[in-house]
Amino acid sequence: MIQARLMxxxxxxxxxxxxxxxxxxxxxxxxxxxxxRPRNAARxxxxxxxxxxxxxxxxxxxARQRSYRxxxxxxxxxxxxxxxxxxxxESHARHLAGERVSADILYTDIFDPEALSASLLSVxxxxxxVALVALDHPRVREAIQHIASHGAEVVTxxxxxxxxxxxHFVGIENAAAGRTAAxxxxxxxxxxxxxxxxxxxxxxxxxxxxxxxxFAQVIAAEYRDLSLLPVxxxxxxxxxxxxxxxxxxxxxxxxxxxxxIGAGTEGIIEALQSSGxxxxxxxxxxxxxxxxxxxxxxxxxxxVIAQDPGHEARSAMRVLMARCDKAAIIxxxxxxxxxxxxxxxxx
Amino acid sequence: MIQARLMxxxxxxxxxxxxxxxxxxxxxxxxxxxxxRPRNAARxxxxxxxxxxxxxxxxxxxARQRSYRxxxxxxxxxxxxxxxxxxxxESHARHLAGERVSADILYTDIFDPEALSASLLSVxxxxxxVALVALDHPRVREAIQHIASHGAEVVTxxxxxxxxxxxHFVGIENAAAGRTAAxxxxxxxxxxxxxxxxxxxxxxxxxxxxxxxxFAQVIAAEYRDLSLLPVxxxxxxxxxxxxxxxxxxxxxxxxxxxxxIGAGTEGIIEALQSSGxxxxxxxxxxxxxxxxxxxxxxxxxxxVIAQDPGHEARSAMRVLMARCDKAAIIxxxxxxxxxxxxxxxxx
DNA sequence: CTGAAAGCGCTTACAG
DNA sequence: CTGAAAGCGCTTACAG
Numbered sequence: 001m002i003q004a005r006l007m008x009x010x011x012x013x014x015x016x017x018x019x020x021x022x023x024x025x026x027x028x029x030x031x032x033x034x035x036x037r038p039r040n041a042a043r044x045x046x047x048x049x050x051x052x053x054x055x056x057x058x059x060x061x062x063a064r065q066r067s068y069r070x071x072x073x074x075x076x077x078x079x080x081x082x083x084x085x086x087x088x089x090e091s092h093a094r095h096l097a098g099e100r101v102s103a104d105i106l107y108t109d110i111f112d113p114e115a116l117s118a119s120l121l122s123v124x125x126x127x128x129x130v131a132l133v134a135l136d137h138p139r140v141r142e143a144i145q146h147i148a149s150h151g152a153e154v155v156t157x158x159x160x161x162x163x164x165x166x167x168h169f170v171g172i173e174n175a176a177a178g179r180t181a182a183x184x185x186x187x188x189x190x191x192x193x194x195x196x197x198x199x200x201x202x203x204x205x206x207x208x209x210x211x212x213x214x215f216a217q218v219i220a221a222e223y224r225d226l227s228l229l230p231v232x233x234x235x236x237x238x239x240x241x242x243x244x245x246x247x248x249x250x251x252x253x254x255x256x257x258x259x260x261i262g263a264g265t266e267g268i269i270e271a272l273q274s275s276g277x278x279x280x281x282x283x284x285x286x287x288x289x290x291x292x293x294x295x296x297x298x299x300x301x302x303x304v305i306a307q308d309p310g311h312e313a314r315s316a317m318r319v320l321m322a323r324c325d326k327a328a329i330i331x332x333x334x335x336x337x338x339x340x341x342x343x344x345x346x347x
Numbered sequence: 348m349i350q351a352r353l354m355x356x357x358x359x360x361x362x363x364x365x366x367x368x369x370x371x372x373x374x375x376x377x378x379x380x381x382x383x384r385p386r387n388a389a390r391x392x393x394x395x396x397x398x399x400x401x402x403x404x405x406x407x408x409x410a411r412q413r414s415y416r417x418x419x420x421x422x423x424x425x426x427x428x429x430x431x432x433x434x435x436x437e438s439h440a441r442h443l444a445g446e447r448v449s450a451d452i453l454y455t456d457i458f459d460p461e462a463l464s465a466s467l468l469s470v471x472x473x474x475x476x477v478a479l480v481a482l483d484h485p486r487v488r489e490a491i492q493h494i495a496s497h498g499a500e501v502v503t504x505x506x507x508x509x510x511x512x513x514x515h516f517v518g519i520e521n522a523a524a525g526r527t528a529a530x531x532x533x534x535x536x537x538x539x540x541x542x543x544x545x546x547x548x549x550x551x552x553x554x555x556x557x558x559x560x561x562f563a564q565v566i567a568a569e570y571r572d573l574s575l576l577p578v579x580x581x582x583x584x585x586x587x588x589x590x591x592x593x594x595x596x597x598x599x600x601x602x603x604x605x606x607x608i609g610a611g612t613e614g615i616i617e618a619l620q621s622s623g624x625x626x627x628x629x630x631x632x633x634x635x636x637x638x639x640x641x642x643x644x645x646x647x648x649x650x651v652i653a654q655d656p657g658h659e660a661r662s663a664m665r666v667l668m669a670r671c672d673k674a675a676i677i678x679x680x681x682x683x684x685x686x687x688x689x690x691x692x693x694x
Numbered sequence: 695c696t697g698a699a700a701g702c703g704c705t706t707a708c709a710g
Numbered sequence: 711c712t713g714a715a716a717g718c719g720c721t722t723a724c725a726g
Contacts, residue, residue: 009414009447011719022697027721037695057445058405059719062702067356095677098404100356179691187649187689190537218691302534310679330442332657338692342534344526344565345685358703369713374705384711406703409718 010051019047030055061325067100068321071123072157073116073132076107079236079263081287081309082133085158088313096317103317110135110159111205117143129153129320131170134161136206141165153323157316158307159207167323170316170336172307174207177338178214178261181284184303184340185257186223188282193225194256197248201236201262211261211286226257234264242267249275257282266291269300288341296343304341312336357398366394377402408672414447415668418470419504420463420479423454426583426610428634428656429480432505435660443664450664457482457506458552464490476500476667478517481508483553488512500670504663505654506554514670517663517683519654521554524685525561525608528631531650531687532604533570535629540572541603544595548583548609558608558633573604581611589614596622604629613638616647635688643690651688659683 012030016023021040028034029044036044047053072089075082086105093103108119110133120143123130130147134140134156141164148154148165160169185196196219200208212231219226229248234241241264249255249271258281260268265285272278278300285292288306295301315334322329359377363370368387375381376391383391394400419436422429433452440450455466457480467490470477477494481487481503488511495501495512507516532543543566547555559578566573576595581588588611596602596618605628607615612632619625625647632639635653642648662681669676 009719013719023720024697024722025695028696031721033721035695040695054444056409056447056719058409058447059702060721062403062405062409062704063719063721065702065721092677097401100403176692180689183689183691188534188537190535190539192537214691314677314680330439330661332694333661335694337686337694339684340687340689340692342527342530342687344530344561345523345687347679347682347684356703360703370704371706371713372711375712378705380705382711387711403703406718407705409720410703410705412705412718 009056010053012053012055014051015044015047015053018051019043061099066324068096068102068129068317068324069127070101070103070129070131070317070320071127072103072105072316073110073119073123073130074105074107075110075133080289080291081263084289085309085313088310089316092310092313092317101317101321111202113137113139116140120144120147123147124152125150127152128324129155131155131157131316131320133157133159134164134166135159136161136163153320155316155319155323157312159205161206168319168329168334170312170319170334171207172336172338174210175214175217177286177305177307178211178216179218180214180338180340181211181259181286181303181305182215182218182223185259185282185284186219186226188302189223189226189256191225192256194227194254195229195252196226196257196259197229197245197252197255198231199234199241199244199258199260199262199264199268200231201264202233203231205262208261215259215261229255231261234260234262234267236263238264238267238270240264240267242271245271246275249277249281255281257284259283260285262286265295265301269295272300288339288346292341293346296341296346299343302342306339306341307336308339356403357400359400359402361398362391362394362400365398366390408446413671415443415449415476415664415671416474417448417450417476417478417664417667418474419450419452419663420457420466420470420477421452421454422457422480427636427638428610431636432656432660435657436663439657439660439664448664448668458549460484460486463487467491467494470494471499472497474499475671476502478502478504478663478667480504480506481511481513482506483508483510500667502663502666502670504659506552508553515666515676515681517659517666517681518554519683519685521557522561522564524633524652524654525558525563526565527561527685527687528558528606528633528650528652529562529565529570532606532629532631533566533573535649536570536573536603538572539603541574541601542576542599543573543604543606544576544592544599544602545578546581546588546591546605546607546609546611546615547578548611549580550578552609555608562606562608576602578608581607581609581614583610585611585614585617587611587614589618592618593622596624596628602628604631606630607632609633612642612648616642619647635686635693639688640693643688643693646690649689653686653688654683655686 016026109115117139124147144164154166155168156166158171232244245268284303292304363373456462464486471494491511501513502515503513505518579591592615631650639651
């Protein structure tokens with residue numbers, strides 16, 4: 001130990017010498033690349049242990065000349081969050097250019113199973129790793145299977161397809177996000193009695209459905225004084241969401257809260273503000289961006305539940321790189337958290 | 348561009364060839380290592396641009412043979428959070444052993460300026476980087492200055508010393524954490540009127556003082572129905588905190604909330620539960636650990652404000668490595684967020 | 695099943 | 711001010 005520190009780093013050469021074999025043989029047992037005579041394998045392993053040898057990851061990557069060609073499949077014409085995600089992907093890809101990483105972005109209609117699976121098939125075989133905002137559909141699972149069986153690593157991003165051959169999901173637990181929204185809305189209402197309006201993009205989206213499920217579960221179990229209006233689908237569209245919100249505000253005199261599961265938050269803010277009942281109705285929305293940040297400071301939105309697109313972009317690339325290298329990931333580092341923002345803890 | 352992709356990676360050799368110089372000269376302009384004839388420098392820069400050359404970071408680190416010897420200075424006999432932090436540092440140091448990183452931990456009495464500065468001076472000159480849980484005191488600033496002027500990079504961790512020669516602070520904005528606690532406590536009380544008890548470890552600790560400041564500021568400005576009891580100092584000790592909490596619960600009939608700025612949360616939970624007023628008093632505490640996690644699920648604690656010790660350990664090492672290499676950091680990745688946890692978004 | 699040797703893309707003395 | 715050459719610690723054909 002003291003030897004090792006004084007003598008500098010322990011190299012594969014030191015291990016080879018001590019085991020009485022060549023570095024190639026050490027490499028073979030280290031990376032289980034080829035069969036090594038058991039006796040030699042044992043001697044190598046003993047030497048590794050005796051010297052507390054740690055292979056130099058940098059040297060290995062350099063020698064291997066491995067490059068990482070990644071493709072990110074994102075929704076075409078996405079909402080603010082998806083645009084932020086694309087920006088983060090581009091920015092981090094630039095950052096990783098010095099580590100042989102390149103990332104293309106392919107925009108497609110992720111809500112159309114045929115279009116999405118066609119896009120996936122079109123990139124199959126061309127990349128080392130693919131990250132996609134998934135739709136949970138047999139056709140899509142099939143396309144993911146195709147990519148994976150052609151040697152690429154696949155991760156889902158933001159929206160998962162649980163049954164599919166993806167090796168990892170980079171995103172939040174959406175049911176937990178919905179429960180979190182419910183608890184904060186419920187506690188902010190502090191025993192007030194009334195109705196809660198819910199607007200989703202579309203309940204056909206797995207993440208929206210899961211948030212709704214979690215939200216409804218907590219309200220039903222813990223806030224008996226609150227009742228849920230039927231979910232309205234705003235298609236993540238501000239105008240449509242505004243009309244839906246304006247409608248419920250006008251119809252329901254005892255509307256005390258609104259939960260926006262998807263995008264289009266600016267429309268709902270507009271409806272709240274022009275109704276004059278903004279102060280009175282607790283409003284919980286998703287994702288932190290220019291609009292929701294401003295609205296939190298304004299008081300138009302009370303709580304934002306969020307996932308960090310920068311973290312997701314970096315995590316997707318780290319996970320894909322690790323999978324390509326068959327290396328382990330740091331689970332805690334790659335966990336995407338359900339973030340809560342109020343006006344006081346904004347970044 | 349297409350050339351570059353077809354031909355594989357652009358190397359320093361390609362740049363040298365195109366510029367009509369040797370690789371050593373390219374290296375000189377790349378790293379501004381020595382004076383290069385302006386004409387040659389210009390040709391090199393032109394070649395870099397023309398070929399869109401990106402130096403290979405891995406090869407550079409390998410050739411440089413740089414190692415990173417870090418020292419983490421932590422409080423001896425610290426609370427749960429500090430123990431978690433130490434665990435995370437050890438675990439991440441093990442992870443980075445394959446990248447020539449080693450990290451020692453030195454435990455000392457960080458609350459005693461003399462002891463802390465003596466510890467700092469004892470490691471000065473022996474490491475490439477030092478991360479310390481700081482105390483904001485002239486003696487400590489002086490010791491930090493000493494380490495920095497002997498060539499080591501210094502970052503503060505969790506607790507900052509703003510005037511000092513540290514190049515970065517790895518931790519949260521504590522005033523924001525206090526404001527966040529106040530907003531959630533205020534909103535959870537939903538207009539109820541009464542007194543708020545505050546327990547701190549010690550207001551001599553900068554982070555505790557800042558949290559208190561932020562908390563008081565928001566309550567004063569936004570929650571006129573709530574009034575603050577004088578801060579009690581529990582020294583982060585569960586027994587003492589229990590007595591303080593029990594005292595205020597007994598004395599103040601209209602106690603509606605408690606904010607624990609520091610550690611010792613288990614003591615306050617005990618006081619609340621044995622008083623039978625746990626359900627009635629909103630309790631906000633700091634840091635997520637076995638105790639507070641359990642208490643959130645129990646309902647004994649309503650909200651936890653936290654910083655992630657795993658993120659802090661990883662960030663401190665990344666920042667120290669970057670500073671040693673004179674490389675840029677990714678600001679968003681190194682920002683430590685003020686996390687909010689309720690029972691529903693626990694990791 | 696094993697080893698000698700070349701090579702990955704940089705950096706670093708050293709000589710000029 | 712500049713370049714030829716060795717070296718960082720691995721991996722990879724290739725020959726045996």
